[in-house]
Amino acid sequence: MPKVSLPQLPLSGLFAVAKPSGPTSMSVVNDIKQLVGSSRLFVEAEKLEEQKGKGKIPKRGRRARETVKIGQGGTLDPLADGVLVVGIGKGTKRLNEFLDCVKEYRTTALLGCETDSYDGEGVRVRVAPWRHVTREAVEGMLDKFRGEIQQTPPIFSALKMDGRPLYEYARKGIPLPRPIEPRKVTVHSLEIVDWKGSDHGFRWPEKEFTAEEKKAMEKALESVEENPVVKDEPESQPTDVPPAAFVLSMKVSGGTYVRSIVHDLGHALGSAAHVVTLTRSRQGRFALEPTEDDDKGCVPWDVFSKAGESEGEVDAEGWTEWEREVLDRLEIVDGAKPQAAV
Known part of the structure; x- marks a missing residue:
């Protein structure tokens, strides 16, 4: 994979997950939060150090809220599947635009x-x-x-x-x-x-x-x-x-x-x-099958579900599979978009 040049970490941004039929939107977001709250992509290094030895962050409660902000831009019923837009950090302030979009x-x-x-x-x-x-x-x-x-x-x-x-x-x-x-x-x-x-x-x-x-x-x-x-x-x-x-x-x-x-x-x-x-x-601009130049695709749900069971191997730059998949589709709100290095 090509190297990715990133603005200063941690990042804030938006991405979409391909929600499966069955779970609630909130449970999907909570499961992603477990991973996001332990990633140097989205959490300050000092906070990650504080978490060491404490295990995974809780899904609810004050400590979970303090670790990282996360939300979704339009609930899907449990029966429904498809595009679920997720905002992290300052990206949560942009979620309202997805409530009224096409x-x-x-x-x-x-x-x-x-x-x-x-x-x-x-x-x-x-x-x-x-x-x-x-x-x-x-x-x-x-x-x-x-x-x-x-x-x-x-x-x-x-x-x-x-x-x-x-x-x-x-x-x-x-x-x-x-x-x-x-x-x-x-x-x-x-x-x-x-x-x-x-x-x-x-x-x-x-x-x-x-x-x-x-x-x-x-x-x-x-x-x-x-x-x-x-x-x-x-x-x-x-x-x-x-x-x-x-x-x-x-x-x-x-x-x-x-x-x-x-x-x-x-x-x-x-x-x-x-x-x-x-x-x-x-x-909006997030789609299961992107067709326009500025479209963003969705991270497959199994990427997150597998990471929840095991963190897996990291690549040459130290990113896990789920972090790389998110980076490939992330719309960064705080800083420039990642650019592939030559």
């Missing part, structure tokens, strides 16, 4: 079932007919969701109304004081890129709403909707064929709920739908 996603929608979380990790709220939905029908409906649209956040979300989370109204059967305020978002592009039909391994969640839970949800909605009804509308002819699924690719503004697009699209098609896979392929 993002790109690829998501798989499964027809015939609506869940409380709008994704496959939630509880089944209701089922609906799906066999009438074709690829052509989906393509014909997508224009309704392109451009500047008004999007209503899910009732089962942590957004608060009069100091109470929306999900609390829905679960306890408390009438909403007023309709959920829609948000203006921009869908720059939205395309169906794969029609899977029934040729897939996805299934609806097994856990479903009880009759009491459906009544509670109706009660919460009755003050803002006329005669809300939450009930199953299964196919008239039972079938063993899995419900159809399809894949969407989209480029959206910050604040857009991808799950809401899938949920609302299911309703528009006279069916129901929820997200079963979700990948953030781009967040």
Whole structure:
């Protein structure tokens, strides 16, 4: 590998990790913090000396905060994978710019079932007919969701109304004081890129709403909707064929709920739908597959997971594999960008 000329250590900066599906964004950041907090790249030499003999830094608590600042620029749900921007040191002050930037996603929608979380990790709220939905029908409906649209956040979300989370109204059967305020978002592009039909391994969640839970949800909605009804509308002819699924690719503004697009699209098609896979392929200039000259790639997650088990060997310049991988993709905030030496 070419030599790298660095500004004075320690560094502050931004990089992206390719988060896997499963762990929370916070747990990913905490695991990276274990490595970052013991690296001369990001921690002053005196502090590293103080750490010797004390083992790994704690994930939480005062000592963890004092060692190094670290944060992320936009949470991904546990189900989701893809680009997670990480800021270290003064780089944390730049993370806000990634909340409102343009993002790109690829998501798989499964027809015939609506869940409380709008994704496959939630509880089944209701089922609906799906066999009438074709690829052509989906393509014909997508224009309704392109451009500047008004999007209503899910009732089962942590957004608060009069100091109470929306999900609390829905679960306890408390009438909403007023309709959920829609948000203006921009869908720059939205395309169906794969029609899977029934040729897939996805299934609806097994856990479903009880009759009491459906009544509670109706009660919460009755003050803002006329005669809300939450009930199953299964196919008239039972079938063993899995419900159809399809894949969407989209480029959206910050604040857009991808799950809401899938949920609302299911309703528009006279069916129901929820997200079963979700990948953030781009967040601003960080991308899983860089295509522009100023794009930054992502550090593979297995680089960090392997380093967490064993520090491994160091190269000729004294860097471990994970440090080299981060250096190759790091956008330095405090100082000049690293340049390859001739």
